[in-house]
Amino acid sequence: MTTEQQAGCSIRLPEQSSAAQLAVLQVHQRDNVLVALQALQAGEPLPAPFSHLSAQTAVPAGHKLALTAIAAGEPVLKYGFAIGRATQPIAAGEHVHSHNLATALSGTIEYSYTGCQAPALSFPADLPQSFQGYRRSNGKVGTRNELWIINTVGCVNRAAMRVAEQARQHYADLLALKNIDGIHAFTHPFGCSQLGDDLDHTRQLLAGLIQHPNAGAVLILGLGCENNQLARLLQACPDVDSSRIRAFNAQQVEDEVEQGLAAVGELLQLMANDQRSACPVSELVLGMKCGGSDGFSGLTANALVGRTADLLAAAGGKVVLTETPEMFGAEQVFMARAANQQVFADLVTLVNDFKQYFIDNQQPVYENPSPGNKDGGLTTLEEKSLGAIQKGGSAVVQQIIRYGEQAHAAGLTLLEGPGNDAVSSTALTAAGATLLLFTTGRGTPLGFPAPTVKIASNSNLAARKPQWIDYDAGQLLQVGQDAQQFTGQFFRYLLAVASGERTRNEISDNREIAIWKNGVTL
Template identity: 55%
Template sequence: MAILVIHERDNVAVTISDIKKGEKVAYGSSELTALENIDKGHKIALRDIEAGENVIKYGFAIGKTNTPVKAGQWLHTHNVKTNLGEVLDYQYSPDPVYHEVSGQCGKTFRGYRRDDGTVGIRNEVWIIPTVSCVNRAAQLIAKTAQADLAALPNVDGIYEFTHPYGCSQLGDDHRTTRQILIDLVNHPNAGAVLVLGLGCENNNIPEFKAALGDYDPERVKFLVAQEVGDEIATGLELMEELLQHANRYSRTECPVSELVVGLKCGGSDGFSGITANPLVGSFSDVLIGCGGSTVLTEVPEMFGAETILMNRARDEQVFDKTVKLINDFKQYFKFHNQPVYENPSPGNKKGGITTLEDKSLGCTQKGGRSTVVDVLDYGERVSIKGLNLLNGPGNDAVACTVLAASGCHMVLFTTGRGTPLGTAVPTIKVATNSDLFQHKQNWMDFDAGQLLAGKTMADVTDEFFDYIIAVASGQETKAEKMGFREIAIFKTGVTL
């Protein structure tokens, strides 16, 4: 199979392998001759397309041609442009509710049941700086405290989450930095947390405590570096107490309905919307059918496919929140005098993605076909089981961080180009093609390219579900093994 026609309405196909000029390729009962060399993952015209005519992929328009195109010709940024406009009005046209029936619902994972009833999939001790000034102190405390882990069999690790903020920020930036850090303090993957401050920062410990609200003083401890003679020594004393607290927890069987899973893509290619993203969407539907939750973010990568999500809103209130999510993010672009549709990235284009509609129609498939039950603002946590939409950008580090902050136990990260990125929670890298999976064995966790080799979606979904249960039960991802654990916080305003 050299080309793949995704939908019966499509007037383009995706090349599964590199095609040479003059090569004849078959699809269904038809045959096509390539008029030029076309790289794998790119689009080939199935018929003549007039200038200004819509290019159809996934059954939807992904743009329109700016010149006439012949059957067998390559379609990409040189002859296709977006159809998209700016801020739009929308009308709620609800689609039927979709429910996946699966035999997976009886399965369990071995997680950590917390005192408040929540469940974590890791039992780690986290050090969270309130301000960048104490980043290095946090690193030194974490590094030195590692020596105590051998005697604590139930603690999965000690990690610090440094960042460049916490002072010289105003308004929303100040509040969002504080909120993301509070979300991490409350995350169930952390058995215990040390909050480390400097003492003179905007995001100081007293203010942080007031915003945090009630907390367990055995699980969360605070240290102000300016108030002690040696913050490293004092920090290690507090860490000893926190480690003993975390070691109280042990893994126990938990139903899969407890899982909250983030959905993310980065370094997408022409196969993203054919293999990895539909696989993640299939998993999402199964998990939600079992009573679990998934979270879809990257709002700019919903542009052009937003009505698909809007029409799956469970009611008009959720529909209205989805409209606001989309249009507010467009206003953010316009406020900074930036084009709303300056996307995809150079790597996306090299991989075969032409327009933002092309990218978005592939990206949103990570949300499967389930009902959208809620829309979360940046820094909000999941409170309703099912498919949630989350306000956040497409930037890999920022999006993964806000998914973790929303309460996701792990992030499923699909990619056709590859990335080593990991965030505060386990980050599973799903390769869109088998070549990438084989080439970057130290980065990639799961091969969705199997779908191009004849495996059925049902079989690969079951395999993927079992792998996710293994990770939830303690199996390390490649990013975890390599020590890639980073956070990044969204910033929109003035730095003093």
């Protein structure tokens, strides 16, 4: 990989994109494949500037076809990088997918630090520089003012849910106030029979939620005999306003639901005085996630989110990206943007530790994308990873954090976590993300504690699932679309969401958490 390639691989569509007039798109000038923007029939000629070619076979939308003849064993290039090697000769115009392309990844990789090669970023003067947020006593800023109910152990899940359900009815007058955004219980099955690091991960993840600035107050409900003891959990939450916390063990009170309702009433009275105020965009924390990707994800939705990440990083805000295994095959792009030698070393350790996690569990490190991803046109892990990391933009990597830890550095932070949508999105929230940007090519109704902005990679999905999708990034491929202007419009929309405009997951009340269980259960 050359220095130029290591520095980044962000998609740069033309200022006035004419992609919608084309049947295909060459993502990067070095690429030897094209991406079909619509389904192609066998023998269908391609328009200029590829009019010397015709599709040799049928090619589904989002899939690849060869721009030039590719010999067996030759690298196949997309985003300007190798996404694998041809397993047989491929003719120009031929469909390129699992039948003739395979990963080139295997074994271990030697990494070396050659200095930070990230480009300089600037925040446009014509974009808003503030939003209406909730300033907390510790200086953090939330985008919502909600009361969260967090339980130490799965044994009290139903009790926590009953408290939330009854509280919404009992305190309807307070909830009618515009400055209280809701009461939500986030339940989970863990906290008992866990040991060592596994227990610590659960405790740390829950502590991150308890300290989240979107929670104007928190009720913590324990049982009493669980491994995840309430006292230890509270000790793991140093960055909270103790007046906004109520906690008790169900075994130590007569009626846990009645006790919980009373505690919620006290907390809501405190929250009733909270007001939104103008806060600089540097106070935003964005969590970036993709789920159910397709062949357009890296071209539209992920690229849009990456440009947004660059805007926020330039403004001094925080951007958090996770899904460690979806960096495999593209990790050197981030390594070339490490702020210093220590961040580089931390990233190498993060990647190698996660690869070892796969090996310890006797799973292939370089597994191909899921069946859904393959149907959408993604063939190899390199291709999926290069598309996925578009969400990280081109900013300097300032910090590497482990699962359950919180982001504290302005700029781009990489967070340890699996690709699983629920687990990684919960980890992003616990890391401090006050908005989640979730890109998808196939759609999902999932939502999480922080407002979850669903961004469709293609306009068909946005039209079919308006109850899931908040923003249609497929519009980036329309005639005359200006990528920079489109990103500015999206950034303004995010500031509206940060200021209180509800997302589809909030309207549908799709909110949940999932904890990464990776240890022994007694």
